Amino acid sequence: MARRTGTTGAETAQKLTESALTLFARDGYAAVSMRAIAAKTGIQAGAIYNHFATKQDILKHLLTAHMEALLAAWEAEPEAGTQAPRAALEAFVRFHVRYHLDRHREIYISYMELRNLDDGNFSEIRRMRRAYEAIPRAIIDRGVADGSFSVLDPQVTTMAIIATLNGMSIWYKKEGRLSLDAIEDLHIALVTRMVGATKGTADV
Amino acid sequence: MARRTGTTGAETAQKLTESALTLFARDGYAAVSMRAIAAKTGIQAGAIYNHFATKQDILKHLLTAHMEALLAAWEAEPEAGTQAPRAALEAFVRFHVRYHLDRHREIYISYMELRNLDDGNFSEIRRMRRAYEAIPRAIIDRGVADGSFSVLDPQVTTMAIIATLNGMSIWYKKEGRLSLDAIEDLHIALVTRMVGATKGTADV
Amino acid sequence: MARRTGTTGAETAQKLTESALTLFARDGYAAVSMRAIAAKTGIQAGAIYNHFATKQDILKHLLTAHMEALLAAWEAEPEAGTQAPRAALEAFVRFHVRYHLDRHREIYISYMELRNLDDGNFSEIRRMRRAYEAIPRAIIDRGVADGSFSVLDPQVTTMAIIATLNGMSIWYKKEGRLSLDAIEDLHIALVTRMVGATKGTADV
Amino acid sequence: MARRTGTTGAETAQKLTESALTLFARDGYAAVSMRAIAAKTGIQAGAIYNHFATKQDILKHLLTAHMEALLAAWEAEPEAGTQAPRAALEAFVRFHVRYHLDRHREIYISYMELRNLDDGNFSEIRRMRRAYEAIPRAIIDRGVADGSFSVLDPQVTTMAIIATLNGMSIWYKKEGRLSLDAIEDLHIALVTRMVGATKGTADV
DNA sequence: TATGAATGAGCCTTCATTCAT
DNA sequence: TATGAATGAAGGCTCATTCAT
Numbered sequence: 095m096a097r098r099t100g101t102t103g104a105e106t107a108q109k110l111t112e113s114a115l116t117l118f119a120r121d122g123y124a125a126v127s128m129r130a131i132a133a134k135t136g137i138q139a140g141a142i143y144n145h146f147a148t149k150q151d152i153l154k155h156l157l158t159a160h161m162e163a164l165l166a167a168w169e170a171e172p173e174a175g176t177q178a179p180r181a182a183l184e185a186f187v188r189f190h191v192r193y194h195l196d197r198h199r200e201i202y203i204s205y206m207e208l209r210n211l212d213d214g215n216f217s218e219i220r221r222m223r224r225a226y227e228a229i230p231r232a233i234i235d236r237g238v239a240d241g242s243f244s245v246l247d248p249q250v251t252t253m254a255i256i257a258t259l260n261g262m263s264i265w266y267k268k269e270g271r272l273s274l275d276a277i278e279d280l281h282i283a284l285v286t287r288m289v290g291a292t293k294g295t296a297d298v
Numbered sequence: 299m300a301r302r303t304g305t306t307g308a309e310t311a312q313k314l315t316e317s318a319l320t321l322f323a324r325d326g327y328a329a330v331s332m333r334a335i336a337a338k339t340g341i342q343a344g345a346i347y348n349h350f351a352t353k354q355d356i357l358k359h360l361l362t363a364h365m366e367a368l369l370a371a372w373e374a375e376p377e378a379g380t381q382a383p384r385a386a387l388e389a390f391v392r393f394h395v396r397y398h399l400d401r402h403r404e405i406y407i408s409y410m411e412l413r414n415l416d417d418g419n420f421s422e423i424r425r426m427r428r429a430y431e432a433i434p435r436a437i438i439d440r441g442v443a444d445g446s447f448s449v450l451d452p453q454v455t456t457m458a459i460i461a462t463l464n465g466m467s468i469w470y471k472k473e474g475r476l477s478l479d480a481i482e483d484l485h486i487a488l489v490t491r492m493v494g495a496t497k498g499t500a501d502v
Numbered sequence: 503m504a505r506r507t508g509t510t511g512a513e514t515a516q517k518l519t520e521s522a523l524t525l526f527a528r529d530g531y532a533a534v535s536m537r538a539i540a541a542k543t544g545i546q547a548g549a550i551y552n553h554f555a556t557k558q559d560i561l562k563h564l565l566t567a568h569m570e571a572l573l574a575a576w577e578a579e580p581e582a583g584t585q586a587p588r589a590a591l592e593a594f595v596r597f598h599v600r601y602h603l604d605r606h607r608e609i610y611i612s613y614m615e616l617r618n619l620d621d622g623n624f625s626e627i628r629r630m631r632r633a634y635e636a637i638p639r640a641i642i643d644r645g646v647a648d649g650s651f652s653v654l655d656p657q658v659t660t661m662a663i664i665a666t667l668n669g670m671s672i673w674y675k676k677e678g679r680l681s682l683d684a685i686e687d688l689h690i691a692l693v694t695r696m697v698g699a700t701k702g703t704a705d706v
Numbered sequence: 707m708a709r710r711t712g713t714t715g716a717e718t719a720q721k722l723t724e725s726a727l728t729l730f731a732r733d734g735y736a737a738v739s740m741r742a743i744a745a746k747t748g749i750q751a752g753a754i755y756n757h758f759a760t761k762q763d764i765l766k767h768l769l770t771a772h773m774e775a776l777l778a779a780w781e782a783e784p785e786a787g788t789q790a791p792r793a794a795l796e797a798f799v800r801f802h803v804r805y806h807l808d809r810h811r812e813i814y815i816s817y818m819e820l821r822n823l824d825d826g827n828f829s830e831i832r833r834m835r836r837a838y839e840a841i842p843r844a845i846i847d848r849g850v851a852d853g854s855f856s857v858l859d860p861q862v863t864t865m866a867i868i869a870t871l872n873g874m875s876i877w878y879k880k881e882g883r884l885s886l887d888a889i890e891d892l893h894i895a896l897v898t899r900m901v902g903a904t905k906g907t908a909d910v
Numbered sequence: 911t912a913t914g915a916a917t918g919a920g921c922c923t924t925c926a927t928t929c930a931t
Numbered sequence: 932t933a934t935g936a937a938t939g940a941a942g943g944c945t946c947a948t949t950c951a952t
Contacts, residue, residue: 103911122413124328128947140949141912149947206410209326247476250484253469254462261461262454272454280454287491305930307936332922344924345937353922509951511915530821532736536943548945549916557943614818617734658884658892661877662870669869670862680862688862695899715932740926752928753933761926 107145109135111159114152119199123153123210153207154215160200161222167193168229175229179237180291186230187259187282194263195274201263230255234289244290255285311349313339315363318356323403327357327414357411358419364404365426371397372433379433383441384495390434391463391486398467399478405467434459438493448494459489515553517543519567522560527607531561531618561615562623568608569630575601576637583637587645588699594638595667595690602671603682609671638663642697652698663693719757721747723771726764731811735765735822765819766827772812773834779805780841787841791849792903798842799871799894806875807886813875842867846901856902867897 113134117126128149132139146152168174171189175182194201204223211219231252237243245251259281266277317338321330332353336343350356372378375393379386398405408427415423435456441447449455463485470481521542525534536557540547554560576582579597583590602609612631619627639660645651653659667689674685725746729738740761744751758764780786783801787794806813816835823831843864849855857863871893878889 106911120413122326122328124326125414127945129945137911138913139947140914143948144911209324210329246484246487247480250466250476250481251488253465254485254488257461257465258458261457261465265457272451276451277454280451281458283450284455284458284492287494288488290491305936310936331920333920341936342938343922344939347923348936509915514915528821530734530736532734533822535941537941545915546917547943548918551944552915617732618737654892654895655884655888658874658889659896661873662893662896665869665873666866669865669873673865680859684859685862688859689866691858692863692866692900695902696896698899718932739924741924749932750934751926752935755927756932 103145106135106137106141110142110145111152111156115156115199115203118153118156118207119202123149123203123207150210150212150215153203153210154212154219156200157204157207157211157215157219158222160197160204161219161226164193165222165225168226175232179233179240179242180286182233183230183237183243183285183289183291184282186233187285188278190259191262191274191278191281195266195268198264198266201260205260227252227256237289237291242291244292245288251288255288258284258288307349310339310341310345314346314349315356315360319360319403319407322357322360322411323406327353327407327411354414354416354419357407357414358416358423360404361408361411361415361419361423362426364401364408365423365430368397369426369429372430379436383437383444383446384490386437387434387441387489387493387495388486390437391489392482394463395466395478395482395485399470399472402468402470405464409464431456431460441493441495446495448496449492455492459492462488462492511553514543514545514549518550518553519560519564523564523607523611526561526564526615527610531557531611531615558618558620558623561611561618562620562627564608565612565615565619565623565627566630568605568612569627569634572601573630573633576634583640587641587648587650588694590641591638591645591693591697591699592690594641595693596686598667599670599682599686599689603674603676606672606674609668613668635660635664645697645699650699652700653696659696663696666692666696715757718747718749718753722754722757723764723768727768727811727815730765730768730819731814735761735815735819762824762827765815765822766824766831768812769816769819769823769827769831770834772809772816773831773838776805777834777837780838787844791845791852791854792898794845795842795849795897795901795903796894798845799897800890802871803874803886803890803893807878807880810876810878813872817872839864839868849901849903854903856904857900863900867900870896870900 110131114126114131117130117134127139128142129139131152132142135142142152146155168186168189171185174185177185204219208216208219231248234243234245234248234252238245238248262277262281266272268274272280314335318330318335321334321338331343332346333343335356336346339346346356350359372390372393375389378389381389408423412420412423435452438447438449438452438456442449442452466481466485470476472478476484518539522534522539525538525542535547536550537547539560540550543550550560554563576594576597579593581593585593612627616624616627639656642651642653642656642660646653646656670685670689674680676682680688722743726738726743729742729746739751740754741751743764744754747754754764758767780798780801783797786797789797816831820828820831843860846855846857846860846864850857850860874889874893878884880886884892
């Protein structure tokens, strides 16, 4: 029939992305049907196409929006990237932990659904992901350069830090044993050790 | 329309698991069709059912076989778990790195396809995975107890180590910049730092 | 790829039941494919699922609709069940013959496809069938009670009458040797004899 | 592998027909797979083809064997067809009831699975069935000719008798309310009435 | 914008049958 | 004769997508 009174296209689109995010994270992109997304949203499958051209577009939108917001959020951090390496790394860890606290689903599909992106979309997301990974890498490089850090291999160390932080973003539950503050402190300590920080405030 | 001369069932079953492993790792369980597995194996889709009852069974077999072999391999390690914490952790890292060197696909699907397992199968795999994760955890606990290690939280540290090692297992390519020996050394160093090892031979 | 101009869902559903009825009656439920039903209806197989959830549902619908209509038609008969036994039995035979005249297929699948119903559906149809068979049984009981009929066993007599009438419904063809009136008269005579009617108008 | 010691082909073939008879009667020809027949027999599906060329052949064999045995059994009846109409009809009913007592399955598939026969097989079975139906028809004709019976239409009466007897063969259970003798007597009485027998012993 | 009906492709699985062993 | 592995076709059903309304 027609639009239900009081709803707007933007609202529907927003609800659709929310539904898709939940379902993709829970069941995986390939296992989620357009009908399932529509049902969770309270509309029929055909109506999705008023908002997204394809199922692929929904995934792309989810991942792009997440990465863009993530990068923008880091940019918005006060003094992002301007601090001394030790403080910068600590700030990055804190930022990552806090930013992903309510974004389990986003970070999960960001790593699980990459292979379901079409080539072009994949490249775009990979570019953004690399931009994000470049943040800790740059901090490490600066730390190595000024002697704050001592690492055997900056790239491997970066990968290990990213893996540790992403892993945590997935398993961490607010209701769990550890508070957010504790999680932050633990990971700052871990990361500090991984880079072989030799001086500064947060020594563990 | 019958068996081709010279073939046996065991051969076909083996080829099927190999095909499925490759395809599941590349495209994901849900995106791989029985026809695709059959085609890669050189048979018709229907013939798969002489070897596996369902598509789900193939996945289960792949994951179970991998986890069983992994646990058995660790058990077969000389002095597994009997060494001092520092040496034991080093041995574990070395084992993990070497064991997974040619098993990108297995470790990948072990983490990516868990959600595609039926409930019963999922529980079984999770149990085995926890058994594997208990290995570094036990080493850490021993190290904390005897003062070899200093960690803020043994569980979080274990998770971080697992995440680091698994991440590496996925991105590492033999033809890449780093040799296997280098990868081993780098990760031993990283993990040693993560546990705050305070004494012993492998200090970095 | 969408609805063809001028068609409606109700029309398609109606055509589907008609197609299924014909095919089930001719080839049997198990031997008829959804594709065959769709083809006879002029749509693709997948479109059937906009109207029926499963193949089983089509069969259930066919049988339920038939039995409901049959029972409702008897209820709608003037003086249904209020006449004297002899007249009531005659009315029932006449009703059965006339009602099934154009319903060869319905009565055929009602007896042939019962075993292809799922348990729940089977029970429901059996209940309705028993309600229909209770009609002649009640008449016979009344006739026995008031001395109009003389039967050795009311239940066996009822079964024999039902078998006779259903058999006729299946082999009778309008274009055949016998007119509808003749068929009616012949079966009234047969049934009258079967119940050992001892008095009344329709004596043969 | 090879033949299991102590079994012969004839034994296997016999067990196969028994399995098929049970399964066809219970689930219908189309719903029974060669694998199901093999499993019930204790062999693999492929081995069936040492005994029957096709699934269709099994059905044909079942129906042909049943009809041949039925006709032969009637031929073997003492004085078959030589008695006076009244006695002959009584003998036929008695024969039919007794012969089918342990042959629910045979008579059931004889009526249910006709449509699953290929054209040639169908014709052959129909010919035999007609030969069987000709038996009561001939008796009726003789009875009408000599004044023992009074029927409005011999063909319709024959069909009604066949329908009554077949129906009984299907619903009758040995453990039920009625003994075999009672069933015989009841049906002799019913059939006697249906043909309007005017004189003779078995008057009811 | 949304619905509901349709398409055409594809999916997992089953099946009758064949044949090397 | 029997097994076990294979084929090729088909079956019920789902799906992304389209489009008249």
